Every structure is written in C-alpha cells, then in structure tokens.
Amino acid sequence: MTYPRYTPLAESLPATVPFVGPETQERQRGAPFAARLGANESIFGPSPHAIEAVKQAASEIWMYGDPENHDLRHALAAYHGLRAENIVVGEGVDGLLGYLVRLMVSSGDPVVTSQGAYPTFNYHVAGFGGTLHTVPYRDDHEDPRALIAKAGEVGAKLVYLANPDNPMGSWHTGSDIVAAMADLPAGCLLVLDEAYVECAPEGTAAPVEADDPRLIRMRTFSKVYGMAGARVGYGLAAPGLISAFNKVRNHFGMNRAAQAGALASLRDIDWLSHVQSEIKAARDRIAVIARDNGLIPLPSATNFVTIDCGQDGAFAKAVLDNLVAAGIFVRMPFAEPQNRCIRVSCGKSGDLDAFAAALPRALLAARKRSQT
Amino acid sequence: MTYPRYTPLAESLPATVPFVGPETQERQRGAPFAARLGANESIFGPSPHAIEAVKQAASEIWMYGDPENHDLRHALAAYHGLRAENIVVGEGVDGLLGYLVRLMVSSGDPVVTSQGAYPTFNYHVAGFGGTLHTVPYRDDHEDPRALIAKAGEVGAKLVYLANPDNPMGSWHTGSDIVAAMADLPAGCLLVLDEAYVECAPEGTAAPVEADDPRLIRMRTFSKVYGMAGARVGYGLAAPGLISAFNKVRNHFGMNRAAQAGALASLRDIDWLSHVQSEIKAARDRIAVIARDNGLIPLPSATNFVTIDCGQDGAFAKAVLDNLVAAGIFVRMPFAEPQNRCIRVSCGKSGDLDAFAAALPRALLAARKRSQT
Numbered sequence: 001m002t003y004p005r006y007t008p009l010a011e012s013l014p015a016t017v018p019f020v021g022p023e024t025q026e027r028q029r030g031a032p033f034a035a036r037l038g039a040n041e042s043i044f045g046p047s048p049h050a051i052e053a054v055k056q057a058a059s060e061i062w063m064y065g066d067p068e069n070h071d072l073r074h075a076l077a078a079y080h081g082l083r084a085e086n087i088v089v090g091e092g093v094d095g096l097l098g099y100l101v102r103l104m105v106s107s108g109d110p111v112v113t114s115q116g117a118y119p120t121f122n123y124h125v126a127g128f129g130g131t132l133h134t135v136p137y138r139d140d141h142e143d144p145r146a147l148i149a150k151a152g153e154v155g156a157k158l159v160y161l162a163n164p165d166n167p168m169g170s171w172h173t174g175s176d177i178v179a180a181m182a183d184l185p186a187g188c189l190l191v192l193d194e195a196y197v198e199c200a201p202e203g204t205a206a207p208v209e210a211d212d213p214r215l216i217r218m219r220t221f222s223k224v225y226g227m228a229g230a231r232v233g234y235g236l237a238a239p240g241l242i243s244a245f246n247k248v249r250n251h252f253g254m255n256r257a258a259q260a261g262a263l264a265s266l267r268d269i270d271w272l273s274h275v276q277s278e279i280k281a282a283r284d285r286i287a288v289i290a291r292d293n294g295l296i297p298l299p300s301a302t303n304f305v306t307i308d309c310g311q312d313g314a315f316a317k318a319v320l321d322n323l324v325a326a327g328i329f330v331r332m333p334f335a336e337p338q339n340r341c342i343r344v345s346c347g348k349s350g351d352l353d354a355f356a357a358a359l360p361r362a363l364l365a366a367r368k369r370s371q372t
Numbered sequence: 373m374t375y376p377r378y379t380p381l382a383e384s385l386p387a388t389v390p391f392v393g394p395e396t397q398e399r400q401r402g403a404p405f406a407a408r409l410g411a412n413e414s415i416f417g418p419s420p421h422a423i424e425a426v427k428q429a430a431s432e433i434w435m436y437g438d439p440e441n442h443d444l445r446h447a448l449a450a451y452h453g454l455r456a457e458n459i460v461v462g463e464g465v466d467g468l469l470g471y472l473v474r475l476m477v478s479s480g481d482p483v484v485t486s487q488g489a490y491p492t493f494n495y496h497v498a499g500f501g502g503t504l505h506t507v508p509y510r511d512d513h514e515d516p517r518a519l520i521a522k523a524g525e526v527g528a529k530l531v532y533l534a535n536p537d538n539p540m541g542s543w544h545t546g547s548d549i550v551a552a553m554a555d556l557p558a559g560c561l562l563v564l565d566e567a568y569v570e571c572a573p574e575g576t577a578a579p580v581e582a583d584d585p586r587l588i589r590m591r592t593f594s595k596v597y598g599m600a601g602a603r604v605g606y607g608l609a610a611p612g613l614i615s616a617f618n619k620v621r622n623h624f625g626m627n628r629a630a631q632a633g634a635l636a637s638l639r640d641i642d643w644l645s646h647v648q649s650e651i652k653a654a655r656d657r658i659a660v661i662a663r664d665n666g667l668i669p670l671p672s673a674t675n676f677v678t679i680d681c682g683q684d685g686a687f688a689k690a691v692l693d694n695l696v697a698a699g700i701f702v703r704m705p706f707a708e709p710q711n712r713c714i715r716v717s718c719g720k721s722g723d724l725d726a727f728a729a730a731l732p733r734a735l736l737a738a739r740k741r742s743q744t
Contacts, residue, residue, distance in 0.1 A: 002559070003559065003561065003585035003586060003610075003613075004475075004476060004529075004559075004561045004585070004613055004616075005476065005529050005559045005561075006475055006476060006616065007474075007475065007476060007477065007478040007481075008478070009478065010474070010475045010476070010616065010619060010620070013619040013620070014619070015615060015616075015618050015619055017439065017618060017623050018623060019439070019623070019624070021436065021438055021439040021440060021623075021624075023438040023439075023440065023442060024438070024439075024440055024442070027442065036435065039435075039436055041434050041435055041436060042434050043434060044434075045431065045434045046433060046434060050433075051430045051431050051433070054426070054427075054430040054433060054629065055426075055427045055430045057601070058423045058426035058427045058430070058629075058633075059417065059423050060601065061418060061422075061423070061426060061598075061599050061600075061601040061602050061633065062413050062414050062415060062416075062417045062418060062598040062599065062600055062601065063408065063411075063413055063600060063601050064393065064411055064413060064594075064600045064601055065601050065603075066393055066395040066396070067389065067391070067393040067395075067396075068393060068395070068396055070395060070396070070399065091463060091622060091625050092622070092624065092625065094622050094623075094624055094625065095622050095625055098622060102379075102382070103376075103378055103379065103382045104376060104377065104378060104379060104382070105379065106379040106380070106381065109379075120624075127619070127620050157376075157377050187374070187375065187376075187377045189375065189376045189377075213375035213376070214375060222436075226433075226434040227433050227434065228433075228434055228435060228436045229429075229432065229433040229434065229435050229436055229437050229627060229628030229629065230433050230627055230628075230629070231437075231624075231625060231626070231627050238375075241375075241376055243387060244376075244378065244382065244387075246387050246389060247382060247385040247386070247387055247499070248382070248385070248499050250463060250464070250466050250467050250470060251389050251390060251391070251393075251466075252391070252393075252464065252466055252492075252603075253463050253464065253466065253467055253603060254603070255601060255602055255603050255627040255629075255630055256601030256602075257426065257430075257601065257602070257627075257629060258627055261430075261433065
C-alpha cells in the first residue's frame with residue numbers, strides 16, 4: 001500500500017498555486033525588485049497608529065489571539081452600523097473564501113464566476129471538488145446579469161462577483177448590483193468581494209441589508225488599510241451564515257498583533273483619507289505614463305491601474321517579462337481578452353518613476369520581438 | 373429553498389469550538405485574569421530578537437508574506453539537518469492539522485487518537501467527515517502500542533500521538549515511539565505532534581528519518597519559543613507529503629511579521645536555553661505548590677504541570693471553577709479518568725504566587741461543596 005492514502009479529491013488536485021510571490025521571482029532573478037507594483041499591496045503603508053499597535057503587541061505575542069475576535073468585530077460593527085453577529089473575521093479574504101467554499105461546496109456542486117476573475121476563489125472551488133462555470137467579461141467589466149443568469153442555468157450554489165473588479169479595476173454602482181440580485185436564483189449565495197471598495201467612488205458598495213440571506217460581502221485590511229502581510233479579512237452576512245464559519249474555521253488562527261493593528265487601523269479615519277488621495281494621485285500618474293507610451297489606461301476604482309497594451313496576450317506578456325527583468329514587479333490578467341493588459345499597482349513617486357523609466361524600453365523590446 | 377445551501381457535512385457539524393479563549397472568560401467574569409496559566413503559552417515570552425524582528429517588520433506589513441516561507445524553511449532545514457523539501461510552514465499546528473486531515477480524510481475514513489487527547493485534531497477529523505476511534509490513556513500516558521493496534525483493527529488512515537502529551541504532560545522516549553512504529557499498519561500515517569518536545573528530556577524526539585513516509589512530525593513556535601499569538605507551526609515529513617500541502621493550503625496565509633519573528637527566534641539558541649531552565653524551575657515550583665496542598669503533581673516534559681486533585685472530575689472541575697473565579701486562568705483534561713486533574717502552565721514568580729495564594733481556598737471551597 002502506498003503512502004500516504006490521500007482522499008480521491010486530494011489525489012486529483014494539481015500542485016498549482018494561485019500566484020507566484022514576488023520573493024520567488026526575486027530569488028529567481030537574483031536581485032530584489034526596484035518597484036513592487038504587482039500584488040496590489042498598499043505601498044503607502046498602514047496607519048502609523050496601526051504600526052505602533054503591532055509594535056506594542058510584539059511583546060505580547062506569547063499570548064494566543066482572542067479566538068472570537070471580539071474587539072475587532074465590535075469595532076467593525078460600530079463602523080458599519082451593524083451587529084457583531086453580522087461579522088466574521090478571518091485570515092484574509094483568501095482564508096474566508098476557503099472556509100465559505102468548504103461550507104457550501106462538495107463534489108460536483110456548481111459555482112459561477114467570471115472567466116479570468118480572482119484565481120484564489122477558483123483554487124478553493126477546485127480544492128473542494130466544485131464545478132466551476134464561467135461567463136466572459138463584458139467590455140472589461142464583470143457582468144452581474146450574465147453571472148446571475150448562468151447561476152440560474154447551472155443551479156449554482158455560489159456566484160462570485162468582485163466589485164470593484166480585480167484584475168480589471170472596473171466597477172458597477174452598488175444599486176446596479178442590487179438590481180441584478182433581483183434575479184438571483186433561489187438558494188444561490190452571492191459572494192460579493194468588496195476588497196477594493198474603499199478605493200471606489202461613493203455608491204459602489206452595494207446598499208444591502210446585512211441580514212439579507214442572499215449574499216456575503218468580503219472586506220479586507222490588505223488593500224487600502226495597507227496590512228496585506230497581517231492577514232485580516234472579514235465577511236459581512238446574516239448571523240446564521242456568520243456563525244456557520246465557527247464549524248470549520250481555525251479558531252485560534254488569527255495573529256494577535258494583526259488583530260491589534262487592524263483595530264488601530266480602523267480607527268484612523270484620517271489615514272484612510274490620506275491613502276485614498278494618494279491612490280487617486282497614483283492612478284492619475286500611472287494613466288499619464290501609459291498614455292505617454294501610447295497605451296490606454298483603463299478607468300479604475302481600485303488601488304491599481306490596468307493598462308491595455310493594444311495587442312494580444314503574448315505581447316502584453318512580453319512587456320510584463322521585460323518589466324520584471326528590469327526590476328519592476330507587475331502582474332497581468334490571465335484570461336483572454338483581458339490578457340492584452342498589464343496591471344500596475346499604485347505606488348509612491350519613486351516606484352512610479354522606476355516604472356516610467358522602464359516601460360518605454362520594455363515596450364520597445366516587446367515590439368521588436370513581435371516583429372521578428 | 374432555504375439559504376444557504378450548506379453541504380450535508382457542514383449541515384451536520386455542531387457549532388462547538390475546541391476551546392473557549394481566556395478573553396471570553398474575562399469578558400464573562402468582567403475582570404482580567406491575575407494569572408494566565410491555562411493555554412500553555414510561554415509567559416517567559418519570545419526571544420528579544422524575535423520581538424525586535426516583529427517590530428521591524430511592522431512597517432513592512434503592507435507587503436504579503438513570502439508564500440513559500442523560503443527563508444524560514446531553509447533556516448529550519450539547517451537547524452534540523454534536513455532539506456527545505458522536508459518542511460511545510462503553516463498557521464500554527466492547528467492550521468497544519470486542518471490541511472493534513474483535509475488531504476487524507478473524507479466521509480467515514482477511520483482515524484485513531486487517544487480518549488481525551490488534543491481536541492483540535494478531533495475537530496478537524498469531524499470537520500472533514502472522518503470517523504474517530506479512540507483508545508484510553510494508560511497510567512496517564514498515551515499508549516503508542518494500543519493506538520497502533522487500534523489503527524490496524526479499524527484500517528485507520530491517520531493515527532495521532534502527541535509526545536510529550538497534552539493535557540497530561542507525560543512522554544515516551546523517542547526510541548520507544550520508533551519501536552512501536554514497527555507495527556504501524558501499511559498505509560497508516562502517524563501524526564506525531566511534538567509541539568512540546570523542546571521542553572522534554574534529551575531523547576524524547578523520535579529519531580526517524582525525515583524521508584520516512586510513515587509519519588509527519590508537527591513542531592511549533594507557540595510553546596517554548598513563546599510566539600503563540602504569531603501562528604507559526606511546521607511539519608517535518610517526506611517531500612511528497614510536504615508538497616501535497618501546496619494543493620490545499622492558504623498560500624498567502626502567513627503573517628509577514630510572524631515569519632520574521634520565527635526566523636529570529638530560531639537563531640536565538642541562548643533564549644531557548646533560558647526558557648528551558650525557566651520552565652524547569654516553574655515546573656518544580658508548581659509541583660511544590662501542589663504537594664503543599666496535598667495534591668499530586670504528575671511528572672511533566674512540557675511547559676505545564678498536570679495536578680491530580682485526588683478525587684473525580686466533578687471535584688477537579690469545582691477546583692478549576694474556583695481558581696477561575698479567583699482570577700487564575702487554568703484548564704483541565706476533558707476525559708475520564710484524566711479529568712481528575714487540573715492543568716497549570718508554567719509562569720513567572722508572580723503568576724505562581726497568585727496560583728499558590730488561590731489554590732488553598734479553591735480546594736477548601738471544592739471540598740465543602742463535595743461534602744454537602
């Protein structure tokens with residue numbers, strides 16, 4: 001008998017990862033990146049109060065974190081005008097998506113997402129044996145009506161929609177999302193990933209009741225709050241679904257210093273405004289750099305700008321590879337036709353200077369290659 | 373149709389948690405604990421270098437951690453004289469046990485553990501639909517031969533053994549473990565939880581080859597390294613099993629500051645020695661306090677001492693409740709006959725002073741109650 005005896009599902013899974021980390025790429029190229037603009041991290045950093053809270057908590061790190069995340073959940077409840085019973089805190093949105101899929105999806109259960117949307121969600125669906133159905137983007141936007149129609153057609157248990165979207169940066173108004181939800185098939189849960197919503201125009205967050213049983217909204221401290229490395233995400237949903245996470249989650253899985261940092265971060269409204277304006281300025285600058293190089297920046301409601309390189313996926317990939325070789329960490333969409341683009345996270349002046357300096361050469365080399 | 377449509381397995385799971393956290397108990401009693409001696413945390417704290425590393429990483433927390441845990445895995449490999457391919461790092465042993473069970477256990481698959489051993493392992497087995505078979509402790513020790521015999525009898529995919537044991541503090545020599553492994557049934561993986569092994573006498577760690585396909589060993593930075601709140605555990609096993617974790621783990625789930633802290637912690641051999649001697653002194657002190665009160669301290673190879681209260685589970689529970697009411701956070705074994713004991717973590721002088729002061733009254737009140 002062979003060791004170990006994996007489940008048939010585990011045996012069938014590929015050994016792929018959703019993303020290759022920038023550190024891996026740095027090790028491969030033998031040098032650090034000059035600009036880290038590929039993972040939609042917030043280079044503007046977390047609130048100084050959050051940094052201070054993490055430092056303060058460092059000497060208390062011998063204690064497990066509160067498994068109920070009591071203080072953070074209550075602070076989030078006050079912030080959102082909800083009850084703590086509407087909120088689950090977990091190890092980033094990635095962790096929470098894993099728990100959610102585990103609660104809902106077993107072998108062959110249908111799930112719907114957009115072709116080329118967040119791969120980590122797909123990773124979890126595959127990981128629990130679900131069957132993924134996709135619909136295409138429409139004009140570089142996820143298509144809520146098509147997603148929901150597909151969910152009805154296949155009897156989906158879950159339908160995933162990011163608003164604003166990653167990797168395209170596009171968005172819908174919250175009221176458009178609510179309108180589309182009218183057609184959600186009975187028993188299908190909408191997973192509304194609002195990880196970037198704090199970067200978006202007023203009115204982008206879906207105006208839904210937290211007790212609405214038809215959806216769960218995902219939020220995070222990884223993006224505008226600048227704490228990606230802390231791993232703190234949260235879900236907003238009806239109390240029944242929230243408490244179901246207690247059946248499967250890693251109760252003592254939260255880092256204690258991360259809990260403290262997120263709490264401090266949430267209270268620093270001024271820092272949030274500061275980062276929001278930095279993001280706007282950086283988006284404008286990235287758009288200018290793109291246009292200066294004859295490329296088309298797509299409108300963005302996120303902390304990144306997706307740039308249409310004007311040709312096919314192979315060309316965009318060549319541009320990306322050239323940028324990476326020049327020390328600029330960026331990523332690109334996986335699926336056609338979005339993969340004609342590269343995706344550039346907002347950064348500080350120095351980061352964008354480095355990008356601006358590298359882009360013309362990266363384009364030139366890619367154009368030379370595509371002509372041969 | 374009702375919302376949401378959970379899987380039949382999720383629907384069947386109870387909404388229980390493996391442990392109630394001390395913060396929850398503090399909120400219930402309306403006051404903080406005077407001594408936190410219930411969760412086998414290391415009150416002696418992490419290495420000052422680890423604290424400094426966490427503080428340094430605080431301002432870099434906007435970056436995701438390295439999903440490969442490259443530096444930590446390579447440092448661990450050097451430390452243990454293994455290859456990085458033998459090591460998986462994850463969100464505490466709890467997180468790693470969850471992934472392991474997910475890889476191996478599906479509906480009805482048999483798993484073996486001891487009656488009253490680590491409940492979080494049982495939580496994961498139940499959470500993936502496994503069937504748990506138990507064997508009793510023998511003289512307050514887990515019984516490797518009985519566990520392995522039971523594994524053969526039921527065709528177990530996994531058999532769990534903690535050495536040293538929690539909650540009893542008892543241990544076997546590593547060579548006894550290896551001898552018992554000779555009877556491991558083909559295809560049964562031994563999960564050897566060595567979370568407390570750095571507190572144990574030389575020779576307690578099982579002298580097995582890392583490439584031995586019959587077992588995985590779990591280690592942690594939560595106990596002697598004093599970083600429970602950081603959530604860093606690791607598994608040592610053959611490369612095939614290690615790489616299987618990549619099929620299901622939360623690749624970006626590690627806290628970046630925790631990675632840095634664990635790395636610094638591992639390098640501070642002096643601090644490890646310091647904590648080991650503090651633990652020995654605290655165990656001796658707890659034993660004296662127990663004997664001064666007419667109770668029997670069990671021998672311990674961990675950072676806690678389990679104290680036989682000399683009567684039944686109800687009596688020990690009364691002692692525990694009285695201690696908790698007096699501000700001393702302790703825990704106790706769940707299962708008979710081990711539940712005649714309370715479990716007291718090593719602490720600093722002040723913590724043990726508080727325990728020493730509270731214990732006589734807690735015992736007196738429990739004895740009065742049991743006489744009525």
